[in-house]
Amino acid sequence: MSTEYGVGIGWRPEIAGFVADLPGLRFAEVVAESVHPHGDLPPGLDELTGRGVAVVPHGIRLSLGGAEPVEPARVQHLAGVARRLGAPLVSEHIAFVRAGGVEAGHLLPVPRSREAVDAVVANVRRTQAELDVPIALEPIAAVFDWPDDEMDEGAFLTEILDRTGALLLLDVANVYANARNRGTAPAALLDRVPLERVAYVHVAGGAEHDGIYHDTHTDAVPEAVLALVAELSARHRPPALMLERDGDYPPAAALRAELDAIAQASGYPAVT
C-alpha cells in the first residue's frame, strides 16, 4: 500500500452517522463477514466508497491459523467483498477461530512452531490465490502462549510474511497488551518486525480483568498505546492508522478526540 491515507476508523453500523460526518476521512475498515459481496452495502457504507474513501474488508472468521485448510466459501466471500468495495487490500488475523468443528467465538493464538508456520503459510497462499488485491496479516493479542513455542514473536511473524509476501496489519493495542501481560517492553517488537511491510495500523483501547490487560475495543485508548503510535511513526510512519471501536460507543466528541490524538501522535492531519 503505497498511498498515504492518514487517520481512519473501523466502520460499524452503530457509528455510521459519525463516520459519514468526518470531513477528512480517506480510510476505513469494515468487518468482511458483515458485508454481502453481491447485495446492497449497509446503509452509509456505499456513501463512503462513493466519495472515494478506501474501505478495507477485515476478515475475522477465516481461521488462517487453523491446522485445517481454510474453507473455500469463506475465501470466496472475502475476495467478493473486496471486489464489491473496490478495496485496495484485505486483512485477516494470524489466529484460529475454530477446531474440530467447534467455534471458539474468539481469535486464538497459534503456537509459534515450524508446524504452525507451515499451516498459516499454506492457508494464506490458498487465500491469496483467490484475491485480486494484497492481504495484510494481523498478529493478535494473546492471553496465553502455547507450551511448544519455538520462536519469538518477531521471528514467527517475519517468517510468515517472508514466505507469503503478505503485508502486515500491526495492531499497536495488541502489541501493548502482549508486552504488558508478559512484562516486556512494547517497543521491543517494533525492532523485530519489518516496519516497511506495515499496510496499516489498528489503535484501540482495552481494560484490565483478573490482572490481565484485555484488548476489548470497548474502552478508551490508553496513553501508552498513543505513545506506541508516536514511537512507531518516528521509526517508520505507516500509510494509515485507524481507531477500532466495537461497543460501548462514547459520545461523538470523545470519538473525535481519540481520532485527533491518533493524528497528533502520528503526525497526520486531523480528519475531524
Add this chain to the structure above:
Amino acid sequence: MNGRGADAGGGRAETLAERQAGLVAALTAGAPVPEGFDGRLVGVARVALLRKRAGDVAWQWPLLAAGHGAEWTGTFARWAARRPTNGSLRDGWDFARELGAALPALAGAELAAREAEWRYDGTSAPRRRRGPAVRRAGGVVAVQIAGRVRVLRRTPAAGRA
C-alpha cells in the same frame, strides 16, 4: 517435536489439529486444559470469552439482557460455560427458551416476537416464517400476519398469576 504435551497417550504425537481442538474444548465446553498450558491464563481467557459472548448476545437480545439487569453477564456466562457458541442470535434464543417461566417479563415480548416471525428448530439457522403465527413467551403473546408482528401484553393483574 519437543514432545511437551504432545503425546496422545498411545505414543503417537498429537497433530496440530487435535491440539487446537483440545484447546477449543477447554475454552468452550469445560474440557480439561491441555497439558503444558498455563491453566490460570487459559482460565482467564475462558472467562473473557464468556464476557464477550454475553456482550454479543446482549446486542442481539437487548431486552433479554436488560431483563437480567446487572446479573446479565454472570447469569449468561454460567449457562454458556459448557456450550460452545452457535452465534449470538442462536445462543440468546436457546438461553431465552430454556429460561421458560423464569424469563424476565421484559424479555417475553422480544422472544415472542421473534418466535412469531421466525421458525427456529434449535439446531440450524432461523428462517423467516411464510405463514401467520401466534407465539407466547413470558406472559406475552405475539401475533405475526404477513410479516408484521404485533405484541399483545396481558393486563398487569393477569400477568401476575
